[in-house]
Amino acid sequence: MTEDQNHIAAELGIDPHFDVSAEITRRTQFLMDYARRAVAGSLVLGISGGVDSSVAGRLCQIAAEHLRSSGMQVRFIAMRLPYGEQADHADAQRALTFIDPDETLEIDIKPAADAMLAQLKAGGLKFNDQWQEDFLLGNIKARQRMIAQYAVAGATNGLVVGTDHAAEAVMGFFTKFGDGGFDLSPLGGLTKRRVRSMALALGGDEKLAHKVPTADLETMRPLRPDEAALGVSYDEIDDFLEGKQVAPPSAEVILQTYRRTAHKRALPAVPARQRAA
């Protein structure tokens, strides 16, 4: 393990050892403890059909059931948030069957996202080209999902759950204040392969656990695999984070991306305090 790997693994909270059933218990307990302290009425999470939200959603459902059996009134609200017709909507339905949530809400984010884009253009914003416009509409979609989840949390005295984990965090591969905006994240510190092994241990099938990761934000390239955008594979990212050897060009991509995206893992910048005279 290089010094960089060591430092990043410590910053992102990656445990050197991984016991899947212990992690399921520990992370479910984390959700329960946090919800209890916050006296939360609900846990709220968007379910895409991908493995991250399937695992986080299942943990939320288990936590809500345990809390109710101890007398607390709390429910898990799964949110389907398609942008119009979702290309892999069948996978999202399978994820919901796996999670078996207390409640499901479906909100189409397309009208609101498209209206924002139209008003930006009407206000005079010019994009470099159609690719930039489509990319930025993708981030508007992610933020629209955040708005919908916070409205539901606000109405139900709830908490918004995120799906951020170490393999996305190290690459800054999320929309700032979009899917990067949440109250608590039960997958924090996990590599992608650890998330997949939790999916299997929770009773998910191979198809769900090994679904090709996609942010699916670009209208012009539906279901584009994350790995095409990242320039490295999740296996390489996981190896890097778990202290294994990674080919130098890939390690360099990971390191440079990690440095470039530091602002996404930090609180907003403010001026430093003045020095005492």
Ligand SMILES: Nc1ncnc2c1ncn2[C@@H]1O[C@H](COP(=O)(O)OP(=O)(O)OC[C@H]2O[C@@H]([n+]3cccc(C(=O)O)c3)[C@H](O)[C@@H]2O)[C@@H](O)[C@H]1O
């Ligand atoms: N140095 C700096 N210090 C402080 N803030 C800085 C900054 N540089 C940029 N910024 C701010 O950050 C903004 C850029 O960040 P952001 O708006 O997030 O946009 P950006 O990082 O450009 O794009 C988001 C990326 O995350 C991917 N993503 C998004 C959502 C979900 C998933 C997924 O895996 O499911 C993946 C998406 O495909 C895309 O590649 C800039 O517009 C600027 O406001």
Ligand SMILES: Nc1ncnc2c1ncn2[C@@H]1O[C@H](COP(=O)(O)OP(=O)(O)OP(=O)(O)O)[C@@H](O)[C@H]1O
């Ligand atoms: N169509 C959608 N409906 C509901 N929530 C969504 C949708 N798309 C994205 N999200 C939310 O945004 C989060 C970030 O997306 P991301 O793609 O990283 O996770 P995933 O789809 O669960 O897993 P994977 O990364 O393997 O595709 C999701 O976990 C989910 O909570």
Ligand SMILES: [Mg+2]
């Ligand atoms: Mg996805």
